[in-house]
Amino acid sequence: MKLFSLAVITSLFCIHLYATQFSVTGTVVSDNQKMIGARYMGYVKRINFDIGDKVYREDTLFELESAEFDIMKNQADLALEQAQIMVDMYRERLDNIRREKRILRLKRGKDDTSELSLENLDITADNVSAGLEAARALVKNAAVKVKQMATISDYLEVKAPNDGIIVDKRIHVGDMIVPGMLAMVLVDLKHLEIEAQIAESDLLKVYKRQRVKVSIPSIKYETSGYIKSIVPGANPMAHTFKIRVKFRRNEELPIYPGMYAKIDIDYSDANDLFNEAKKHQAN
Secondary structure (H helix, E strand, C coil): CHHHHHHHHHHHHHHHHHHCEEEEEEEEEECCEEEEECCCCEEEEEECCCCCCEECCCCEEEEEECHHHHHHHHHHHHHHHHHHHHHHHHHHHHHHHHHHHHHHHHCECCECCHHHHHHHHHHHHHHHHHHHHHHHHHHHHHHHHHHHHHHHHHHCEEECCCCEEEEEECCCCCCEECCCCEEEEEECCCCEEEEEEEEHHHHHHCCCCCEEEEEEHHHCEEEEEEEEEEEECCCHHHCEEEEEEEECCCCCCCCCCCCEEEEEEECHHHHHHHHHHHHHHHC
16 A cells, blocks of 8 residues: 555656656757858958868958959058158258258358348248158058058958858859858857747746756757747747757867757746746736
8 A cells, every 4th residue: 555655656746747847859059150251352362261170260261362452552552652752852851951051150241142042041941841741741641541451451361250160161262252242151169059949838937047958869968058038939920939048068079050959948936936926916
């Protein structure tokens, strides 16, 4: 009789346990997926990585070449060089005028034309000084243009914005690429989550920050996590909702986006929260 009672109690406990728990299947996704494109038009000159390669932040993914950019860069460098030559010329001319003025001051009184020559040199010095300021302004503007060209030059080398793995590549050497065109897809493996669908009828069983159990059967990995977000599904007629689960990841295991995952959700505490909310609403 005692054994029968113990079996009944055990059965009732298991029924209660499974009655407050349900499972959903999901897929491992990355919370930091980057669509890599170019910010400048040009031809693909070199591709340094392929699909499946791991990259690190600031690695050069691919390089572009542009004849238009080369012409603009040469023009900017030439303009800066010419402006600097003009500055040097005006400085040298101004130094010569100052030396002539010193010599004329030493000869003052010995030659009646000294005063007139000094006045002429003063006028010339003012004109040369004005020309020097204008040349300096040209140098400043040309330097800004060269700096802009250097910025564009950085655009010709497309670098990785973060660590990750290349999961898609849509360019080849020699292809023309324009701004906005998708070239590569970079996935960050350090920020993985699990995405799953739940029915509308299960909304009362889940809540944000709820603790769950996570398993990835293909690598026999079990861990814990929590529900990060609950959002409506893309198709409102399906009456499903999407949940994102943040889980603890073992860095040594090969966990990649697209892997099958299982989520076990215990909603006994969710029922308690729901009943508590109904009491507050009734009061």
